[in-house]
Amino acid sequence: MVTDFPVPDGYRVLESDTVLAVLAGNSELTAVLGGAPSAWSAREVSDGNMNRVFLVEGPSGGVAAKQALPWIRVVEDWKFPVSRIDYEVAALRQMATFAPGRVPEVLAYEPALGLAVLELLAPHIVLREGLVAGKIYPNLADQAGDFLSFSLYRGSDFALDTETKKALVARFAGNAHLCATTEDVVFTGPYHAAPLNRWTSPQLDDDVRALRGDTDAKLAAAELKRRFRTATESLIHGDLHTGSFMVTETDTRAIDFEWALYGPMGFDAGALIGNLLLAWISQAGHAEERGEDRRPVTDWLEQAIPTLWERFTAGFLDLGERENEGGQFPAELFSESAPIKGALRRFLDHVWRDAVGFAGAKMIRRIVGISHVADFEAINDPDLRAGRERIALRLARSMIVERDLYPDPVTLVRAARAVMR
Incomplete structure (x- = not known):
């Protein structure tokens, strides 16, 4: 059984504050959120078994930022490939053409961080x-x-x-x-x-x-x-x-x-x-x-x-x-x-x-x-x-x-x- 998987160069586990800094470097996301990054807020809402999820809100709107960890979130000893987020992004983009309106939009993808930024579904x-x-x-x-x-x-x-x-x-x-x-x-x-x-x-x-x-x-x-x-x-x-x-x-x-x-x-x-x-x-x-x-x-x-x-x-x-x-x-x-x-x-x-x-x-x-x-x-x-x-x-x-x-x-x-x- 494989117990370790390659991690992208530059990968780091994000927290509520560091995810804001990453998003601030993307002009399309800053346009969605509006205002200055100092006016944004992020909170972790992870409730599934696999990944970390942050809801980020700004004066103009919000996004969901999902990071794949090098392990299963609820079982840290269980190593898992960060590459799973790549397949998720690929599937979401494909499904947007197959079943439009039935999946969230992919707004940005940072492969080195295993981070996908998605349309915020609210009040879902x-x-x-x-x-x-x-x-x-x-x-x-x-x-x-x-x-x-x-x-x-x-x-x-x-x-x-x-x-x-x-x-x-x-x-x-x-x-x-x-x-x-x-x-x-x-x-x-x-x-x-x-x-x-x-x-x-x-x-x-x-x-x-x-x-x-x-x-x-x-x-x-x-x-x-x-x-x-x-x-x-x-x-x-x-x-x-x-x-x-x-x-x-x-x-x-x-x-x-x-x-x-x-x-x-x-x-x-x-x-x-x-x-x-x-x-x-x-x-x-x-x-x-x-x-x-x-x-x-x-x-x-x-x-x-x-x-x-x-x-x-x-x-x-x-x-x-x-x-x-x-x-x-x-x-x-x-x-x-x-x-x-x-x-x-x-x-x-x-x-x-x-x-x-x-x-x-x-x-x-x-x-x-x-x-x-x-x-x-x-x-x-x-x-x-x-x-x-x-x-x-x-x-x-x-x-x-x-x-x-x-x-x-x-x-x-x-x-x-x-x-x-």
Whole structure:
């Protein structure tokens, strides 16, 4: 295992004061912030596992400054490549052309510092934070579905000619350490005694022992790992959970693209669906502990999953009709759109099957792996928390082992509703 990675010449870890000095040297950023640097303020708002993030505000506006550390922010002994910020910037710039209006703009990039300066999303909050608080986002499913359809279709062979697609695959192939980390923490780590695994103990001890002895689950996870390692269907976010969206009631933006790679489309769709299922399953725990009525939230989440998929598939099919330039369906062979749409529908059935499995794998790793989610962690009573986690764990196990039981989102939602009774 690689434990050290090259650090750019001149790299240094920035603090709230030193990040201001860096931004002051960029005339485009000074124009955004306005006034003199002495009138600016910076505060660290890092809340993810990976990086440091500063919000910088001036008389005229604000920016978000994100620095990749030579380690994982919450585990300093775990060395990690600063180069991940390069892939994030490349992905954001590419996604700005694929899915305009659904990602923050890159305002500046300082490779030597591993620093990306991004459009400040305000008054947006992290989607997971809103879901834990019991908020409803009426436009989320449609707008996230649009992001998936535009990003996944336009990054694929359906839209790109061979030379362009292969060049993009090569551009993101160097993000291999993050790919290997995903393989380990999603498809391998939860199924054995990995050092950093944790779970609600002793309540889930028997469940964890059962999972580690479950040959069918381990074989299913291994097959999903093979799909993740070998499929290069589109440019994917690579970690598209509910912490990877900033939202208001009217706007949805995808953030945190450092895990970007060319991979299976179902991985992004499945990651989001799996995390929405975790949010849905957790609501009863929050309701009981806080004495709140969460039925409007659970009703909305129940509808959000099929709506998300319907919006994604409709957008994908529409793009297939309007932007068929990749050479997959050459005009010499296809003069009408109906056969193309039929082929795309069959392809989307395959993406859905992948998404179900990847969703289940993502759910499992968030319950018994190394990185958990506030959806459950914010439930303070361990017995109450474990009860909700056990429901999610059993549904997720079925989703990876028995994917054919869930041929469409309505069936999946029906099964989720049944296990929560």
